[in-house]
Amino acid sequence: xxxxxxxxxxxxxxxxxxxxxxxxxxxxxxxxxxxxxxxxxxxxxxxxxxxxxxxxxxxxxxxxxxxxxxxxxxxxxxxxxxxxxxxxxxxxxxxxxxxxxxxxxxxxxxxxxxxxxxxxxxxxxxxxxxxxxxxxxxxxxxxxxxxxxxxxxxxxxxxxxxxxxxxxxxxxxxxxxxxxxxxxxxxxxxxxxxxxxxxxxxxxxxxxxxxxxxxxxxxxxxxxxxxxxxxxxxxxxxxxxxxxxxxxxxxxxxxxxxxxxxxxxxxxxxxxxxxxxxxxxxxxxxxxxxxxxxxx
Numbered sequence: 001x002x003x004x005x006x007x008x009x010x011x012x013x014x015x016x017x018x019x020x021x022x023x024x025x026x027x028x029x030x031x032x033x034x035x036x037x038x039x040x041x042x043x044x045x046x047x048x049x050x051x052x053x054x055x056x057x058x059x060x061x062x063x064x065x066x067x068x069x070x071x072x073x074x075x076x077x078x079x080x081x082x083x084x085x086x087x088x089x090x091x092x093x094x095x096x097x098x099x100x101x102x103x104x105x106x107x108x109x110x111x112x113x114x115x116x117x118x119x120x121x122x123x124x125x126x127x128x129x130x131x132x133x134x135x136x137x138x139x140x141x142x143x144x145x146x147x148x149x150x151x152x153x154x155x156x157x158x159x160x161x162x163x164x165x166x167x168x169x170x171x172x173x174x175x176x177x178x179x180x181x182x183x184x185x186x187x188x189x190x191x192x193x194x195x196x197x198x199x200x201x202x203x204x205x206x207x208x209x210x211x212x213x214x215x216x217x218x219x220x221x222x223x224x225x226x227x228x229x230x231x232x233x234x235x236x237x238x239x240x241x242x243x244x245x246x247x248x249x250x251x252x253x254x255x256x257x258x259x260x261x262x263x264x265x266x267x268x269x270x271x272x273x274x275x276x277x278x279x280x281x282x283x284x285x286x287x288x289x290x291x292x293x294x295x296x
Contacts, residue, residue: 013091
């Protein structure tokens with residue numbers, strides 16, 4: 001089987017440096033496709049599908065995984081023609097953690113070499129973009145409201161210095177904004193609040209089990225709506241999450257659906273896999289077991 005690895009040759013951090021040390025060995029077993037600009041991983045992934053690569057591996061964080069995922073999806077029949085692999089080099093690597101992909105380069109590469117296929121659901125969002133309605137796939141998580149606004153406010157130089165704590169700082173800045181009112185509606189359910197999170201897996205932020213019922217292969221997305229998303233809410237949720245790994249039941253409303261909408265009367269940021277993609281309104285749908293991944 002033909003395999004290619006898409007990576008950013010100028011990525012910083014210990015994982016990226018270690019990966020570059022392994023490139024000579026990895027390069028004898030696959031094709032290497034380095035990116036030269038932001039967003040190019042998507043174009044390279046689409047080209048790899050057209051070139052007949054069976055396995056397309058995203059070497060990077062969740063943002064790189066999302067770009068490669070959407071590159072595969074940009075080609076007609078791409079998800080039937082190619083499988084997605086991951087070498088986790090990012091700050092958090094939520095998708096890799098969800099699938100049990102090892103976080104060390106050597107072990108993650110062994111998963112790719114073993115070529116064991118797992119089929120999981122493929123979520124999709126149609127949303128309001130700068131050029132009208134747009135469509136984007138995501139692997140693990142999407143959100144609207146406080147968490148998307150925090151991503152919008154993240155200082156990338158600060159992220160390079162302090163890692164995930166940059167999101168915490170941006171989150172406190174986002175709390176100063178007037179919160180939106182977001183309505184999630186689908187499959188006979190409707191909930192309104194100030195923050196909506198959507199999961200195709202259990203994890204949020206790499207370790208927190210925000211969606212305990214979630215299964216990436218059950219044909220459903222998990223929707224979690226917080227009636228309030230203020231500083232007090234963050235404190236009430238944060239302590240139980242850190243200590244017990246779960247949210248207090250009274251702080252949120254949850255339901256599962258195969259399709260639903262998120263709407264808001266005010267401009268509200270929307271993120272997918274930790275990347276800001278646009279604004280509400282958005283329509284979510286799912287292709288059951290539509291994504292082929294290389295995983296243990």
